[in-house]
Structures are given as structure tokens and as C-alpha cells.
Amino acid sequence: MSNVTTPTDGWRARARVGVVVPHADVGPESELQAMAPEDVFIHGSRLHFGAMRPGGEMDPKIPHSPVYAFIEPPHVDIATELLAASPIDSIAMGFTSSSYVVGVAGEKELYDRLAERTRGIPITGTTKAAVAAARALGAERLALVNPPWFDDELSGLGAKYFTDQGLHVVHHGPCGLPSNQKEITPEALSAWIRTEVASYEPDAVLVAGNGIRAVGVIKGLEEELGFSVLTANQVLFWHALHLAGAAEAAGEITSYGRLFGSTDGPLAG
Structure with a gap:
């Protein structure tokens, strides 16, 4: 019998979380992966956001029209559907301000619409997750x-x-x-x-x-x-892990707040 240890190759995952992010923003993926246990993986889908330029540059105050446009069909629907074609366990929308501008009712309409594209994979977003948290x-x-x-x-x-x-x-x-x-x-x-x-x-x-x-x-x-x-990214990841059926993985995260030790629900948000 060989005593050679096989290096970790990233294929054996306890959970895989997909995240939709603005095209020039590396923050959500960076912070989610930093918090993740070693057998939880993050998979990103990029979507054009008109308020960002190459290199992640933005105006001092972002205009509201690109914030609305980010969640208008068809582009966010397509990005979500393509991400959901992968063997992932939950989907997280790494964007906050669109929920601000459309409000609670508009956000519900958005997630009801996107749910038609996810093959039954649960989906959440920052503000939904923050309320649940x-x-x-x-x-x-x-x-x-x-x-x-x-x-x-x-x-x-x-x-x-x-x-x-x-x-x-x-x-x-x-x-x-x-x-x-x-x-x-x-x-x-x-x-x-x-x-x-x-x-x-x-x-x-x-x-x-x-x-x-x-x-x-x-x-x-x-x-x-x-x-x-x-x-934003902490609550998003916490909620996505619970929706992915990986609550035990969330409970192992000890350096990013008492939220990860919480066992209370419901988590619908």
C-alpha cells in the first residue's frame, strides 16, 4: 500500500456557494473565501455594473440608474441561470444597493423571478440575509x-x-x-x-x-x-451556508463574529 498523501485538489467539497458580483468587484469573492472552511468553495458569476470602471474605479458617489439596471432583466437572469447550471448548493447575490432602491416588495419580485432560473437551488441576497441575521x-x-x-x-x-x-x-x-x-x-x-x-x-x-x-x-x-x-459579505455567506444545508460548516467559523455560532431561525429572511 502506498504511503503517498494525495494533495487536496478542490474536488471534494462539503458545500459550494455561487455568488453573482459586479464585473469589476473582487470584494465579495475575496471575503467569502477568507471566511470559508477549507472544504467550502466559492464560485463567482460576473455581471456588468455601469457604475464601475476597469480596475474597480468608481465615482465618489455612484449614480442610481446603474443600481436599478443591475437587476433588470435579462442580464441578471442569464447570469443566475448560468451559475445555477453548475453543481452548486446555494446562490448569493453579492450586491446591496439594488434592494435599497426597489424596496422590500421589489426585492421579493426580483427573487421570485430569479428562482425560476435556479433549478431549485436556493438563492439569497445581502439584505435578505441581513434581516435573517x-x-x-x-x-x-x-x-x-x-x-x-x-x-x-x-x-x-x-x-x-x-x-x-x-x-x-x-x-x-x-x-x-x-x-x-x-x-x-x-x-x-x-x-x-x-x-x-x-x-x-x-x-x-x-x-x-x-x-x-x-x-x-x-x-x-x-x-x-x-x-x-x-x-454584507458575512451575513450573505452565513445565510448561503444555511440554505446550502451546511449549517455545521457555518458553526465552525469562529473568527468572523457571533453570528456564525447562532442556531436560531427561521432563516428565510
Whole structure:
């Protein structure tokens, strides 16, 4: 019998999560893979987002028309259908602002439409997952920290979305950091939450926007400030794992917040 150890080749997976992302954004895939146990894999599908340029460049404040266009048929439907043709276990929409602009009812219409393309594979998105996460943690008072490239109107629409879902939004607004993905650091984001948000005494803070570098702040801020820290990609991955039937894999994640240790449901969001 050979004693040679076969190197891991990536074929044996406990779960595979597909994620639809804006074409020039590497943030969702990067953060999901960073959080994933070694036998959970992330598979991306890219979709053109008119507010991003090559290299991930954006205007200081993104216009709203590309945000609407991102979820209009047929392109997002095709991207979802192509991703669902793969042998994956759940699908995650790595985009936040479109749910803000269409609201709760428009988001439901979107997911009902996309569900017709997924071959029965469960699908979720950031805001759906965030609501499910807040409920699982028993959080009612939510502070909403949006990316600096969201304007005040878009931030207000986000607050309305979560209010309409029964949460009490105690604070919302774009964070005062450089409006450039490459210049945002965990240290700067932590300092902003600590100095500008903690005084509102939320049950949870949600760093929205899948393109903002955020998962690195979760553990330290929870230990320091006491309330739950949620981020767009964290809640998205947590929800996607549960929908994939991989709750035990979620429970193994210990460095990205108390959310992963939560066993409460329901998880429909």
C-alpha cells in the first residue's frame, strides 16, 4: 500500500456557494473565501455594473440608474441561470444597493423571478440575509453603516428597507472614509464605527455594501463594544451556508463574529 498523501485538489467539497458580483468587484469573492472552511468553495458569476470602471474605479458617489439596471432583466437572469447550471448548493447575490432602491416588495419580485432560473437551488441576497441575521441574533436596534460611495438618498432608502422589515434603525449614513475600495482599511473602518456609531447603542451594526472591506473588523469590535457586528459579505455567506444545508460548516467559523455560532431561525429572511 502506498504511503503517498494525495494533495487536496478542490474536488471534494462539503458545500459550494455561487455568488453573482459586479464585473469589476473582487470584494465579495475575496471575503467569502477568507471566511470559508477549507472544504467550502466559492464560485463567482460576473455581471456588468455601469457604475464601475476597469480596475474597480468608481465615482465618489455612484449614480442610481446603474443600481436599478443591475437587476433588470435579462442580464441578471442569464447570469443566475448560468451559475445555477453548475453543481452548486446555494446562490448569493453579492450586491446591496439594488434592494435599497426597489424596496422590500421589489426585492421579493426580483427573487421570485430569479428562482425560476435556479433549478431549485436556493438563492439569497445581502439584505435578505441581513434581516435573517438580525432575527437570529434577536437584534432589534440596527445601526446602518453604508459605503462612502452611497449618497444620503441611497442610505435613506436602505434605512427604509430595514424599517419596513420591522427593525428599528437608530442610525444610518455613508461612512466618512475615502470613496475608493483600495483605500479603506479595517483599522479605519473600526475607528469610524467606534467613534461615530457606538454611541447610538445598537443591538447590531451592519456594514452594508459588498464592495467595502469589512470582515476583518468583526471580531475585534464585538469583543470591544459588546454589540453584534454584521457585514454584507458575512451575513450573505452565513445565510448561503444555511440554505446550502451546511449549517455545521457555518458553526465552525469562529473568527468572523457571533453570528456564525447562532442556531436560531427561521432563516428565510
